[in-house]
Amino acid sequence: MHIEPGIVEGAKIMLSYATATAALGYTAKLAADTVAEDGAASLALRATLASVLVFCFFEVLPHHPVGVSEVHLILGSTLLLLFGVAPAAIGLAAGLLAQGLLFAPADLPQYGINVTTLLAPLFATAALARRIIPPHTAYVDISYRQALQLSVTYQGGIVAWVAFWALYGQGIGADNLQQVATFGAAYMSVVLLEPLIDLAVLAAAKALNRLKGSIALEKRLYECAR
Secondary structure, three states, X not given: OOOOOOOOOHHHHHHHHHHHHHHHHHHHHHHHHHHHHHOHHHHHHHHHHHHHHHHHHHHOOOOEEEOOEEEOOOOHHHHHHHHOHHHHXXXXXXXXXXXXXXXXXXXXXXXXXXXXXXXXXXXXXXXHHHHHOOOOOOHHHOOHHHHHHHHHHHHHHHHHHHHHHHHHHHOOOHHHHHHHHHHHHHHOOHHHHHHHHHHHHHHHHHXXXXXXXXXXXXXXXXXXXX
């Protein structure tokens, strides 16, 4: 989902500064809410774990350039279910920044674009989770259908944002449209894997019931909503 350098240039990149500021500002608000509910130590630990995982998603798991961007296995819904929306958002933003600073400095000018592309779909996925997962259902007990809905929302959101940035930056020429379509088709293949990974991770968490109450995990993982 990294927008390639040169796709959005000049004055047009200013829009990404605004969208990133809004996304990071909302992340800060969510973080404050999490501190009030769960404490600063829990937020810090979960955000750190999420950041390490995101960095590994970018650098360790397979990733290939396709069309206007790259295809990564970024398990946004998995992070959301395990750690909660604020730690997941911090992890995505921090992991992306660390990857750029350490391994891909050419991506840093596009940080605002890429962080928006990661965070906006996460917030939409969190809103969907509140709607489709009943309050009496812990995350370890969600169904494949629910996991698939969350994955489609997150990965589809990433494809939509990448398409927006590519068309905003380069217009609607035939070649650009083809590049966007190629990326979208390749990236949505992740949807076939993510729900299965989600359910496998949740099954492991359910088996490790002694982790219930740990400050390293989202409370809703094992508990019903309050």
